[in-house]
Amino acid sequence: xxxxxxxxxxxxxxxxxxxxxxxxxxxxxxxxxxxxxxxxxxxxxxxxxxxxxxxxxxxxxxxxxxxxxxxxxxxxxxxxxxxxxxxxxxxxxxxxxxxxxxxxxxxxxxxxxxxxxxxxxxxxxxxxxxxxxxxxxxxxxxxxxxxxxxxxxxxxxxxxxxxxxxxxxxxxxxxxxxxxxxxxxxxxxxxxxxxxxxxxxxxxxxxxxxxxxxxxxxxxxxxxxxxxxxxxxxxxxxxxxxxxxxxxxxxxxxxxxxxxx
Ligand code: C2E
Ligand code: MG
Ligand code: MG
Numbered sequence: 001x002x003x004x005x006x007x008x009x010x011x012x013x014x015x016x017x018x019x020x021x022x023x024x025x026x027x028x029x030x031x032x033x034x035x036x037x038x039x040x041x042x043x044x045x046x047x048x049x050x051x052x053x054x055x056x057x058x059x060x061x062x063x064x065x066x067x068x069x070x071x072x073x074x075x076x077x078x079x080x081x082x083x084x085x086x087x088x089x090x091x092x093x094x095x096x097x098x099x100x101x102x103x104x105x106x107x108x109x110x111x112x113x114x115x116x117x118x119x120x121x122x123x124x125x126x127x128x129x130x131x132x133x134x135x136x137x138x139x140x141x142x143x144x145x146x147x148x149x150x151x152x153x154x155x156x157x158x159x160x161x162x163x164x165x166x167x168x169x170x171x172x173x174x175x176x177x178x179x180x181x182x183x184x185x186x187x188x189x190x191x192x193x194x195x196x197x198x199x200x201x202x203x204x205x206x207x208x209x210x211x212x213x214x215x216x217x218x219x220x221x222x223x224x225x226x227x228x229x230x231x232x233x234x235x236x237x238x239x240x241x242x243x244x245x246x247x248x249x250x251x252x253x254x255x256x257x258x259x260x261x
Contacts, residue, residue, distance in 0.1 A: 187219020
């Protein structure tokens with residue numbers, strides 16, 4: 001067995017109960033509005049502080065959590081924590097939109113949408129401040145169920161977002177059948193500056209806008225990329241250029257500073 005395999009097995013064995021033990025922490029990455037350049041909210045991103053192995057990235061532990069069966073525990077924890085944080089920001093005068101990632105496994109639960117709305121209500125968060133993001137490649141296998149959950153969420157004012165758009169095999173029409181209200185364009189589409197990619201990016205943004213979707217460009221690292229997506233009319237950007245994922249206290253300072261300038 002390789003060291004990597006041994007580490008994965010160790011992580012899989014340690015994952016159950018990690019959220020309850022306080023090892024899972026929500027970081028917040030700023031979402032910035034193109035109009036005015038203000039911080040309009042944040043995406044909540046999970047981090048696992050393993051007691052012996054240190055910081056583990058979600059790309060490593062989320063697939064493990066899906067495999068060992070505790071993605072619901074982690075997903076519920078992230079939703080609860082993010083709603084609590086966003087409600088606190090709104091109460092203290094900094095209105096924020098908060099985006100939370102959901103795994104396709106969580107969406108299998110018929111009561112998923114009701115539980116999201118119950119969580120927002122428990123924290124006093126207006127559902128219009130909440131976005132649920134699901135990765136493009138995960139939803140296409142289960143469009144009927146996901147569409148039903150999304151319809152309930154949308155009717156209550158929650159934004160439903162297709163994450164990592166441009167990485168999967170789905171057509172934009174398939175995704176439109178889900179009645180999503182936001183499209184998050186993956187960094188791979190943004191960073192590739194060949195003529196054909198630029199044409200594709202422009203077409204995707206214009207099509208999404210025609211269908212009434214809000215468009216977010218993610219993974220913006222340079223001012224050239226920011227200028228390019230701004231010229232194409234995206235509504236919001238997210239990326240290392242405008243703010244890395246950070247702990248809650250740091251995000252509070254970040255948003256306070258951004259709004260006082
Ligand atoms: P995502 O939802 O697409 O989140 C954006 C990822 O891109 C984050 O990685 C973020 O740190 C990274 N990123 C942001 N700006 C830049 C940039 O300018 N350049 C580059 N190269 N990367 C950038 P992170 O935090 O490692 O999360 C990875 C993925 O793990 C997320 O991708 C999401 O799919 C998943 N994930 C994170 N938290 C959760 C969670 O609570 N539940 C579920 N189901 N999945 C989660
Ligand atoms: Mg996301
Ligand atoms: Mg993404």
